[in-house]
Amino acid sequence: MTGPLLLLLAQVAASPTPSEAKDVIVVGHRAEKELAACLAQNCPPAQEVEASLQASVEQFADGRYDDARKTLQRAIGRNKRYAAELPGPVSSLYATLATVAEHEGDTGLWKTASRNNLxxxxxxxxxxxAATLTEQLHFADDMVGLGQPLAADGTYAKVQRLAAANRRSDLAAGAAFRRAWLALARQRDREAQRFADEAVALAGPGDAMMMQLREIVRTRIAVRKGDDGAVDALAAQLRQSAGAQPVLLYAPPITDVNPPRGDVASPSQRDDAIRFADIGYWIRADGHVDDVEMLRTNGLGQWKPGIVRHVTARRYAPLRLPDGQPGLYRIDRFTVRGTIDTPTGTRFRQRMGNLSVHVIDLTETEAMSEARRTAETQEMVATQP
Known part of the structure; x- marks a missing residue:
């Protein structure tokens, strides 16, 4: 889905060694123990919220989605009454719960938690x-993931108007660019180009990043029209600091994870499993991906080759790297799951229907902490005229 996902994830430490299907990345339970100690000592709400977030992250990284969800729901039950004093931390609980629910396949909880965050x-x-407008953008991002593009576009447009009226050119430009990316996904190339131009105009002539993002939109349109050299041409123009978030220029679609229609043996009609894999890879200085490997997998089976091919074929903007640095190492979590629903003739909810793939970057953990989010918001405010 588009835009950052507000999931507080702990750094996943894994040595880059070849893995088989049975290999496991050991994830400790330090954060869970710290949360238990915090609760036993009746620690202050702010400390308890942060401990709950860290524990849920630890559980999520260990593949225990159900435990992560329960940890967050219990923390919300204990701390939502402190929202007036701790709006950011409490909203983080809801935001993290939304992402866990997304990977669990509970679309109702995903939408509810995302809305409560906002x-x-x-x-x-x-x-x-600024924080509210930012989370409204993320709420619209979730609407995209939930298959509601019209609602998402309307929310992006609202944020664009509000941000522009309050002289938040960065947020207004971000909303306009999301509209461009959404139009691109819906194969409305003219709208995509128009919104990308709006984003650049809103950001102002000094915003090099937004101009680069517009070029990415143009490149994606060119690739769709058959210009195989468009990605190489764009990569030659762009170069970014290794300290910045890597800019993805191109990625092929993931091979369809559902069996052919009419297949009576199709597991997707009643598939209650959650399958996931952690993929490690290097982004080299020229933006190509190298040394892609399956670090850990839990039941991914037949979908492993397609996901590895997807990551291998990605192209990022070239990096400015210090001499001798091999590139940037990343770990992405891929979850394959059905959607939780109630089948006809029963009252029991279960995962069923078509399978879908959901991805999150496990190496962006510290960037999503409440302290980091607050610091970034303050910095953004300080730079406004």
Missing amino acids: LTLREHLGESD
Whole structure:
């Protein structure tokens, strides 16, 4: 899906060694023990919220999605009454719960948690606050993931208007660019180009990153029209600091994870499993991906080759690297799951229907901590005229 996902993830430490299907990355339970100690000592709400977030991250990284969800739901039950004092931390609980629910396949909880994240900030910080507008963008991102592109586009447009009216050119430009990317995904190339131009105009002539993002939109349109050299041409123009978030220029679609229609043996009609894999890879200085390997897998089976091919074929913007640095190492979590629903004739909810793939970057953990989010928001405010 588009945009960052507000999931607080702990750094996943894994040595880059070849793995078989039975290989396991050992994830400790330090954060869970710290949460238990915090609760036993009746620690302050802010400390308890952070401990709950860290514990849920630890559980998620270990593949224990159900435990992560319960940890977050219990933390919300204990701390939502402190939302007026701690709007950011409480909203982080909801945001993290939304991402866990996404990977679990509980679309109802995903949508509810994402909305409560936004409503918490809107009530206690105001509709036009930078943090509220940012989370409204993320709420629209979730609407895209939930298959509601029209609702998402309407929300992006609202944020664009509010941000522009409050002289938040960065957020207005970000909303416009999301509209461009959404139009691109819906194969509306003219709209995509128009919104990308709007994003550049809103950001101002000094925003090199937004101009680069517009070029990515143009490149994606060119690739769709058969220009095989468009990615190479764009890569030659772009170069970014290794300290920045890697900019993805191109990625092929993941091979369809559902069996052919009419296959009576199709597991996707009643498939209650959650399968996931952690893929490690290097982004080299020229933007190519190298040394892609399956670090850990849990039941991914037949989908492993297609996911590895997908990661291998990605192209990123070339990096400015210090001499001798081999590149950037990343770990992505791929979850394959059905959607939780209630089949006709029963009252029991279960995972069923078509399978889908959900991806999150496990190496972006510290960037999603509440302290980091607050610091980035303050820095953004300080740079505004």
